[in-house]
Amino acid sequence: MIQLENITKSFKKTQVLKNINLTINQGEVVTLIGPSGAGKTTLLRLLNWLEVPDSGRITVGDAHIDASKYSKHDVRRLRGQSSMVFQHYNLFKNKTVLENVTESLVIVSKLNHKEAEEKAVALLKKVGMGDKLHDYPANLSGGQQQRVGIARALAVDPKVMLFDEPTSALDPEWVGEILHLIKQIAAQGMTMILVSHEMRFVRSVASRIIFLENGELVEDSNPKELFENGKSVRTQAFLQKLTYEEE
Incomplete structure (x- = not known):
């Protein structure tokens, strides 16, 4: 492996x-x-x-x-x-929680926007962030930001x-x-x-x-x-x- x-x-x-x-x-x-x-x-x-x-x-x-x-x-x-989860989250500050996860799905996985959004929503719900889809990183706690980072890492099926x-x-x-x-x-x-x-x-x-x-x-x-x-x-x-x- x-x-x-x-x-x-x-x-x-x-x-x-x-x-x-x-x-x-x-x-x-x-x-x-x-x-x-x-x-x-x-x-x-x-x-x-x-x-x-x-x-x-x-x-x-x-x-x-x-x-x-x-x-x-x-x-x-x-x-x-592989996907990497960093110490300091490395989220895009100018993008919402949902956008932070969908971006890699569109750019890396080549999904269309609808497919990317559906997969991102499912993953964010899985990590307990389903109610924060449209929030920006600045409005999240450190733990919430790290959850988004983990969802983003999982999104590309590493x-x-x-x-x-x-x-x-x-x-x-x-x-x-x-x-x-x-x-x-x-x-x-x-x-x-x-x-x-x-x-x-x-x-x-x-x-x-x-x-x-x-x-x-x-x-x-x-x-x-x-x-x-x-x-x-x-x-x-x-x-x-x-x-x-x-x-």
């Missing part, structure tokens, strides 16, 4: 990812954890070609791309496999959903609702890769947890093994610190 082969990435003189090799199967919910600067978000963005690796190959679904030689067609095919700290910009009262919504989507079999520091959520939703540090894949395990018997001393220290902060 997803394969990264010998992926490297540097920003100026800092190597952010070092020879990453990773395979993720269809239906898995994989969470990337680790300290700031570990390369988590960069790795997520590479999968949607929002960042370009210095070297290596990426496969998502039936799309393949090699950093040493690729075309615009290769990039479009890769991006067509094979993979990518979540970059989807609750980090939310007030505490909204965090639980967004995490519950993500768990509902995961329960329907959607393949997901998430960056999150919400350890209770990570433990409850993930089928695999990957710990990154200094651009390297330090540990890859299921939640029970990682939390109860992490192989790396650094992983254990990181988890203890975050778990303590949540209590």
Whole structure:
């Protein structure tokens, strides 16, 4: 389903990812954890070609791309496999809730306006935003904006959903609702890769947890093994610190 082969990435003189090799199967919910600067978000963005690796190959679904030689067609095919939900929602401020979702359906999925609107309304109802169709982002809470962002990501029928700290910009009262919504989507079999520091959520939703540090894949395990018997001393220290902060 997803394969990264010998992926490297540097920003100026800092190597952010070092020879990453990773395979993720269809239906898995994989969470990337680790300290700031570990390369988590960069790795997520590479999968949607929002960042370009210095070297290596990426496969998502039936799309393949090699950093040493690729075309615009290769990039479009890769991006067509996944949708990304961002920390800060990235909604169009001058468009209504409904317009924010229909735009990608018209431009990317090539639906006519009537079909796009029908699908967008159904998705917005699904995420609990059916009564806010004609509101603008400025009139919504952070949690409501993130719900719209999730509906927009689902609209193009992605094979993979990518979540970059989807609750980090939310007030505490909204965090639980967004995490519950993500768990509902995961329960329907959607393949997901998430960056999150919400350890209770990570433990409850993930089928695999990957710990990154200094651009390297330090540990890859299921939640029970990682939390109860992490192989790396650094992983254990990181988890203890975050778990303590949540209590």
